[in-house]
Amino acid sequence: MIESLTPILYDFKRSFLRLSTLLFLILFTIGGIGTSYLSYNAMITQYPPVNMMALVYEENNTCVFMGIVYDMKGELVDRANIKFNNPVNDSVLADYNVNGNFTINDKGLCKVLKKYVNEEKYSVEVKISTSMGESTLYIRPIEQLPQTNFWPLATRAYITILTKKLPKTISPFPSNIGVPSEIPVAIVWDQLILLSKSSGEAKLVLMALNITNSVNNYKPRFTIEYSFIKSESFTPGMFGFGEVKVPENLSYNLLDELRNEYFGVYSLRLDVNKTDLVLRFKYDNSSSIQTINYELLFPIEAIYAGALSSTAGLGLFVQFFPIVFLYLAYSLMAKPRSIGALEFILARPVTRWDIYLTRYLAGILTAFITTAALVLSVYFGNILLLGTTLDTYSWILLYFGIVGSLIAFYSLFYLLASSIRSSAYLAIGIMFYLLFTLFWNIIILIFALTIGGGFAAYTEYTYLLAYFNPKCSATYSNYYINLHYEIIKEVPTANPLLAVISTILWIIGTFILGYCIFRRINLSS
Amino acid sequence: MIEIKGVSKRFGDFLALDNVSFNIRNGEIVGYVGLNGAGKTTTIRIAVGVLQPDQGDVLINGYSIVHDKRRASRYIGWVPEQPIFEPDAKALDYFVYLAGYYGYSASEARSLGKKLLEEVGLGNALYKKLKEYSQGMKKRFALAVSMINNPDNYLFDEVLNGLDPQGIAFFRDLAVKFRKEGYAVLFSSHILSEVENIADRVVFIHKGRIIREMNIEEIRALIKPILKIKVDRVDDRIKAILDKYGIINIKAREKIVLIEEPSTDSSEIVGVLVKNGYRVEEVSMVKSSLEKVFFKIIGEER
Ligand SMILES: Nc1ncnc2c1ncn2[C@@H]1O[C@H](COP(=O)(O)OP(=O)(O)OP(=O)(O)O)[C@@H](O)[C@H]1O
Numbered sequence: 001m002i003e004s005l006t007p008i009l010y011d012f013k014r015s016f017l018r019l020s021t022l023l024f025l026i027l028f029t030i031g032g033i034g035t036s037y038l039s040y041n042a043m044i045t046q047y048p049p050v051n052m053m054a055l056v057y058e059e060n061n062t063c064v065f066m067g068i069v070y071d072m073k074g075e076l077v078d079r080a081n082i083k084f085n086n087p088v089n090d091s092v093l094a095d096y097n098v099n100g101n102f103t104i105n106d107k108g109l110c111k112v113l114k115k116y117v118n119e120e121k122y123s124v125e126v127k128i129s130t131s132m133g134e135s136t137l138y139i140r141p142i143e144q145l146p147q148t149n150f151w152p153l154a155t156r157a158y159i160t161i162l163t164k165k166l167p168k169t170i171s172p173f174p175s176n177i178g179v180p181s182e183i184p185v186a187i188v189w190d191q192l193i194l195l196s197k198s199s200g201e202a203k204l205v206l207m208a209l210n211i212t213n214s215v216n217n218y219k220p221r222f223t224i225e226y227s228f229i230k231s232e233s234f235t236p237g238m239f240g241f242g243e244v245k246v247p248e249n250l251s252y253n254l255l256d257e258l259r260n261e262y263f264g265v266y267s268l269r270l271d272v273n274k275t276d277l278v279l280r281f282k283y284d285n286s287s288s289i290q291t292i293n294y295e296l297l298f299p300i301e302a303i304y305a306g307a308l309s310s311t312a313g314l315g316l317f318v319q320f321f322p323i324v325f326l327y328l329a330y331s332l333m334a335k336p337r338s339i340g341a342l343e344f345i346l347a348r349p350v351t352r353w354d355i356y357l358t359r360y361l362a363g364i365l366t367a368f369i370t371t372a373a374l375v376l377s378v379y380f381g382n383i384l385l386l387g388t389t390l391d392t393y394s395w396i397l398l399y400f401g402i403v404g405s406l407i408a409f410y411s412l413f414y415l416l417a418s419s420i421r422s423s424a425y426l427a428i429g430i431m432f433y434l435l436f437t438l439f440w441n442i443i444i445l446i447f448a449l450t451i452g453g454g455f456a457a458y459t460e461y462t463y464l465l466a467y468f469n470p471k472c473s474a475t476y477s478n479y480y481i482n483l484h485y486e487i488i489k490e491v492p493t494a495n496p497l498l499a500v501i502s503t504i505l506w507i508i509g510t511f512i513l514g515y516c517i518f519r520r521i522n523l524s525s
Numbered sequence: 526m527i528e529i530k531g532v533s534k535r536f537g538d539f540l541a542l543d544n545v546s547f548n549i550r551n552g553e554i555v556g557y558v559g560l561n562g563a564g565k566t567t568t569i570r571i572a573v574g575v576l577q578p579d580q581g582d583v584l585i586n587g588y589s590i591v592h593d594k595r596r597a598s599r600y601i602g603w604v605p606e607q608p609i610f611e612p613d614a615k616a617l618d619y620f621v622y623l624a625g626y627y628g629y630s631a632s633e634a635r636s637l638g639k640k641l642l643e644e645v646g647l648g649n650a651l652y653k654k655l656k657e658y659s660q661g662m663k664k665r666f667a668l669a670v671s672m673i674n675n676p677d678n679y680l681f682d683e684v685l686n687g688l689d690p691q692g693i694a695f696f697r698d699l700a701v702k703f704r705k706e707g708y709a710v711l712f713s714s715h716i717l718s719e720v721e722n723i724a725d726r727v728v729f730i731h732k733g734r735i736i737r738e739m740n741i742e743e744i745r746a747l748i749k750p751i752l753k754i755k756v757d758r759v760d761d762r763i764k765a766i767l768d769k770y771g772i773i774n775i776k777a778r779e780k781i782v783l784i785e786e787p788s789t790d791s792s793e794i795v796g797v798l799v800k801n802g803y804r805v806e807e808v809s810m811v812k813s814s815l816e817k818v819f820f821k822i823i824g825e826e827r
């Protein structure tokens with residue numbers, strides 16, 4: 001028994017352990033690194049890779065430039081280069097190499113900013129360069145800062161540098177909170193970065209100016225506290241937040257104590273059952289409250305998931321890599337069969353079934369391993385590039401989606417390789433490949449336009465027609481990852497059970513049909 | 526021992542083999558003779574298990590090639606009519622690859638490969654690519670591969686065809702050696718004379734059917750020597766004089782007398798004729814050819 005299995009295991013080993021498998025492994029790994037780079041790029045077109053919150057103030061003949069530079073996850077960067085540019089002629093007005101949390105004293109900067117900012121707002125461009133990427137901000141002076149009305153000794157002139165404006169879907173505008181209307185003692189800017197919607201992991205980036213610092217004889221104790229509430233009906237206002245009623249008896253946790261000009265990044269775990277973060281800004285016996293709604297905040301992981309599964313990320317891979325399996329079926333089956341070399345091998349102690357099965361399984365194992373290489377390299381690539389990844393559920397879904405679709409393609413190509421001549425094989429294989437990848441969207445469109453529904457029904461037809469495409473499992477895993485991160489809405493025509501059945505049928509059906517032909521086919525050239 | 530049992534094979538509508546049965550016993554070289562397209566290669570491909578018969582079976586040492594191919598294949602060697610290998614592989618590498626099917630590790634296979642390829646006369650072409658091999662070299666290579674498992678049954682399909690005299694002698698000697706070791710060997714050919722001086726037995730196939738099985742003695746018996754004598758005249762008396770030396774056939778117009786299987790020396794017969802006053806102008810010994818026998822056998826069937 002063992003003796004009769006030796007040739008089969010051997011044939012399998014020989015079919016799998018080939019130079020081309022190694023090349024595929026390298027190719028897929030490079031593909032994975034490329035994919036993580038592409039998805040990172042796709043991500044930073046939607047979201048600034050680095051951001052800065054900073055301010056410049058002038059007092060008693062000193063000019064202080066202080067702030068923080070942080071990445072899209074709210075982590076302070078190690079090193080950054082900050083350039084103040086005149087956008088009109090692109091000349092550099094000032095240039096600093098700083099840490100993630102910096103304070104610089106440079107009289108020249110205030111001179112420059114006064115000249116360029118005071119009259120024409122936003123006219124100085126601030127370019128931040130880090131290893132993570134670049135981002136551009138614009139300077140805005142704080143004009144409304146009270147100077148003499150209530151606190152005649154508050155003499156500082158502040159210029160803030162706000163966080164980069166974000167698209168509305170990602171985050172509300174940085175809000176100007178905690179300016180106590182009756183006693184203006186502090187000013188606070190914030191940016192809430194939601195990392196994961198499911199766990200509520202978030203970063204709160206805060207800039208608070210304790211302007212009483214410069215007021216003689218008035219040193220109240222400032223604290224910032226936080227809590228969560230569920231707002232009844234949220235109506236997004238013009239600035240991304242609406243009016244929320246905060247109960248009087250809400251209990252708060254201490255976030256920090258405010259001393260001087262202050263910058264901080266706080267890790268928070270948002271209460272996923274609530275909708276708003278409440279910040280209470282307390283001094284003496286007064287307090288003011290501000291809420292930040294995080295219900296509609298787009299989490300970083302979703303931006304990443306969206307970018308990764310888009311056509312700019314893994315979509316590209318799913319589109320092009322079936323070609324590799326077209327070649328694999330060619331070299332394992334179509335070519336040796338057509339030239340007649342398989343016949344001499346068949347005279348060894350193996351059966352046709354053994355040869356058919358082992359060479360098929362070699363392709364399947366290749367699909368499993370190369371996809372693992374791909375997914376792992378995407379995983380590590382993304383950890384390195386942006387330090388964020390998907391959750392386990394999504395990785396599993398992603399892996400099996402791609403494996404399922406590559407195996408379905410391989411099975412189809414293997415069927416062709418076992419039944420038609422190798423010269424015709426390449427032509428017909430490429431035709432099928434084009435049909436199922438590049439031309440498929442056109443077919444969906446034709447269906448939508450002719451059968452009914454028009455452009456609006458395109459998405460529904462996408463999932464309906466996916467069953468008839470070997471790409472089905474990849475299409476569906478993509479769909480469920482996007483659904484998982486609430487990037488897209490549920491499509492009524494999508495049916496996971498049918499997707500699984502379709503993939504199994506694509507694989508088993510072509511495999512059996514291929515064998516029925518191969519069993520009887522003449523192996524001499 | 527190879528037992529071909531009632532094998533039939535159709536290619537579409539064309540019946541290539543029609544209930545073909547014969548055995549190749551141990552220690553026996555069997556010639557398998559038929560015209561081009563008679564079905565020899567088809568029979569052999571079925572016997573080695575690379576082609577599926579529509580009906581019938583082939584037993585190799587008792588193991589069915591149809592139902593127990595993995596085992597049966599261990600006991601049979603095959604040199605195809607036109608061996609085809611992966612063209613870009615180097616000979617020894619490809620040998621090692623094929624030896625793996627018999628459970629040989631790479632290093633074992635390498636030393637076995639060097640030994641066997643040396644043995645078949647390819648010792649100086651171990652590292653050549655197979656596409657650079659000539660037809661004769663390919664046959665030798667296929668033979669070396671056939672001998673990996675040292676099987677006791679061999680099927681040689683038109684193996685002498687296209688070989689140089691050295692190659693022909695090599696395969697003949699090898700077959701004789703195999704016979705001595707008690708192996709069963711089949712030589713197929715479309716020329717009877719090619720197998721005549723080596724085979725113990727000849728199986729004739731014609732249009733997919735086995736029409737005759739003959740021992741080599743029976744075949745040789747069909748090849749009769751004929752004494753051809755040209756004389757100055759032929760008359761009634763000459764037949765009477767020569768009658769006792771064999772079957773007489775007189776061609777009066779050409780003045781030729783043919784004596785089939787003469788019972789005595791030609792000089793004695795010539796002497797008798799001269800003594801009786803005939804002038805002998807020409808004497809020669811002719812043979813009815815093997816091919817004539819072959820066609821006669823085929824013809825008999827028609
Ligand atoms: N794959 C095939 N498809 C169709 N017909 C075939 C096939 N193989 C062989 N035949 C036909 O079967 C018949 C027997 O062929 P086969 O090759 O067995 O003859 P052969 O006796 O070996 O001839 P030769 O002496 O020329 O080698 C021929 O008529 C041939 O055309």
Ligand SMILES: [Mg+2]
Pocket residue numbers: 565566567606682683
């Ligand atoms: Mg032939």
